[in-house]
Amino acid sequence: MSKRKWLAGVALIAGLSSTAGGWRNAVASTPRVVKITAEKFQFSPNEIDLNKGEPAVIELTSKDTTHGFMVRPLKIDTDIKAGQVTRIEVTPQSAGTFKAICDHYCGLGHGNMKLTIVVK
Numbered sequence: 593m594s595k596r597k598w599l600a601g602v603a604l605i606a607g608l609s610s611t612a613g614g615w616r617n618a619v620a621s622t623p624r625v626v627k628i629t630a631e632k633f634q635f636s637p638n639e640i641d642l643n644k645g646e647p648a649v650i651e652l653t654s655k656d657t658t659h660g661f662m663v664r665p666l667k668i669d670t671d672i673k674a675g676q677v678t679r680i681e682v683t684p685q686s687a688g689t690f691k692a693i694c695d696h697y698c699g700l701g702h703g704n705m706k707l708t709i710v711v712k
Contacts, residue, residue: 623647623681630672630694631655633701639708644687652678660696663709671696684711 626648629636642648652661652672661678662669665686672678694705 623649625649625651627651627653628661628707629653629655630659630661630705632657632699633694633705635692635694635705635707638706639710642682642684642709642711644684644711647681647683650680650682652680657698658696659694659698659705661692662695663690663692665690666709668692669695687711 624646626640626642628640628650630652631654640650650668652670653676654672654674657674659672660670661672661680665688666682666684668680668682670678670680688711690709690711692707692709694702698705
């Protein structure tokens with residue numbers, strides 16, 4: 593095998609390796625999806641974990657009526673309408689424990705409707 597063909601083969605393999613690495617990085621940067629269901633008078637699950645600096649998508653659904661979902665430190669404030677999926681993209685910039693509350697009155701147990709978000 594000539595030196596020229598050998599170098600072309602090495603260059604081809606190196607190019608494929610860098611392309612494969614780029615593909616892996618693109619897949620790794622796909623945001624994690626966290627699903628949360630709201631219903632009188634709870635969020636399920638009632639605690640989620642997120643990673644600081646890592647993009648995530650929170651998918652919110654309601655089983656019964658319109659609920660709110662507010663987390664001031666993460667700049668989230670939205671309504672969750674029954675029968676619809678509400679998607680929120682978030683990339684937490686600070687570690688800590690944050691409370692999400694239902695800020696749309698949904699009945700007498702409304703004040704106890706909370707969820708904990710732990711950002712590591």
